[in-house]
Amino acid sequence: MSLLIRNALVLRSARAAELELADVLVCEGRLEKIGAAAATDADHVIDAHGNVLLPGLIQTHVHLCQTPLLGSAGDVRLMDWLRQRTWPLEAAHDPETLYHSVRWGALKLIQSGTTAILDHATVRHTETAFQGILNSGLRAQSGKVLMDHEEHCPPDLRDSTAEALRDTLALIARYRRTDEGPLTYGLNPRFVVSCTDRLLREVGKLAGRMGLPIHTHAHEEPVSIDIVERERGKRPIPHLHDLGLLGPKTQLAHCVHLTADEIGLLADTGTHVCHCPSSNLVLGSGIAPVPELLEAGVNVSLGSDATAFNPTFSPWFEMRDAALIQAGRLGPTALTARDVLEMATLNGAKGLGMEDALGTLEVGKKADLVIVEVEPSPYADSLADGVIHSMVYDPASVRVRTSLVDGRVLMQDGEVTTLDAEEVEAKGREAMAELIRRIDAAGGNDTCQAARAGATS
Structure with a gap:
């Protein structure tokens, strides 16, 4: 299985001095080439549209398991948080609510x-x-x-x-x-x-x-x-x-x-x-x-x-x-x-004990990566510095477009491909409501009030 990402501004690592306008070839879940496109017959092609590609x-x-306490x-x-909120929620889980929460x-x-x-x-x-x-x-x-x-x-x-x-x-x-x-x-x-x-x-x-x-x-x-x-x-x-x-x-x-x-x-x-x-x-x-x-x-x-x-x-x-x-x-x-x-x-x-496989973009490493749309700070010394500055200090401006794990596309152009986002969100909120009901029945009022606050946030 091969995948070609075209027109990416590649940030190879957090210490990279510059961004590279390049194509990235992924074969069998690993980075095969970073540079000019080596193949045009890849099984799947993604256009990065000049956005920044960096390590996942x-x-x-x-x-x-605690997602319903958002x-x-x-x-x-x-x-007090553990005793009044976290542990009552975890104890109220059954397999169904836990699955949907995860x-x-x-x-x-x-x-x-x-x-x-x-x-x-x-x-x-x-x-x-x-x-x-x-x-x-x-x-x-x-x-x-x-x-x-x-x-x-x-x-x-x-x-x-x-x-x-x-x-x-x-x-x-x-x-x-x-x-x-x-x-x-x-x-x-x-x-x-x-x-x-x-x-x-x-x-x-x-x-x-x-x-x-x-x-x-x-x-x-x-x-x-x-x-x-x-x-x-x-x-x-x-x-x-x-x-x-x-x-x-x-x-x-x-x-x-x-x-x-x-x-x-x-x-x-x-x-x-x-x-x-x-x-x-x-x-x-x-x-x-x-x-x-x-x-x-x-x-x-x-x-x-x-x-x-x-x-x-x-x-x-x-x-x-x-x-x-x-x-x-x-x-x-x-x-x-x-x-x-x-x-x-x-x-x-x-x-994770995986620095030889993850964390930077290098040929041979696993293709865990993300493509993000970000406006670089115009006051930085270099384009790379400007992008990193915006990622860290202006996180609301970062829009994640695409992500891959082991070369498998989890999200493309802002749409999650491995999960039905609407269904997962709905089932998650149903699990939250059921957990609130169970905790309420057990007398966990502090937890329920906190969970209801999360349900409306």
Whole structure:
């Protein structure tokens, strides 16, 4: 299968000095040639109309199961948010509402120009979530969420340690991929608060034995850090290290409140960090020390977390937030437009362990890419700088036209090709209404009010 993209302004990477007016040939899902057209008899031809072609955007922390809570956050801290809103919603899911919620989130991601994600699923019905992802065509790492702590987990989302491990092994047997396929399995302990040390230790052993990645939350806000320090004797990141969970195949979401020693530990172990600026701002969690992490050699990527904080899952708005909060904290050059675009592309690929296949446009790499219409800033030193400046600082002006994963067209000329957008949106809103009804019946008024707010946003 071959595909030819004509008349594209190619931005090969976030560090590219210039844009190239070129054609791009894709064969069998990989980039075959970037330059003058090598063939006119490709199976499929797309005219980019002089728009910008760049590597597909990668988000390394999202919760597709929480899509029905879109736009519902605000005026609440993290632990109250989890107890009053997130966990009641996840517990109310059945396979049907979860499937439609995941597809709804996937639709938003495709429309936003995201081509690959690291998804933190939920405790139940994990296979249904996988089917929703696979039907969308997105590249994804996902896995069952692990929660077994009797005191800190709601009963409807709590497994025994044995159940959590048994179900995980069954899912690995069915869904583990070793060929860089569109869906790969990862181990997802929610965060230290919700997991016993026994479970965390077994996760570390399983990851080491099978070469599986780990995806969890860490150091998002002070209350959860204090709980772990009080009950386990150490802060979460050193505790995870003691239990064998840090390393080059581990992705930690948030990492807002870090000591210098903890930054050093992340760097020494090669652990990856996902920065979620809109989530951290909405929940009042704080501002992650991203420049310090990057300076120490820690790989930092981006994620929009959930639609509660970023209703469209837009990576462009995450890039803007990431740049602006560091500008306010440390000055305008603390995190440049090129820095944050690299976080959303190559650094995301590193977080997925796929930097040899994704994150830049190079012959031989996988054809995960997007075409966007964007008005370059006329005040920049070069056309490339002007385009990147507009992408980061004027995200509302970016219009995603086309996206590909493995050379498969997910969206062309603004129309999603793998999902029926109208049907997915309608089914997603029906799932939201049903979840509100169930939570209301269970007495979850705070959650229902938040969900209704999202339904009208």
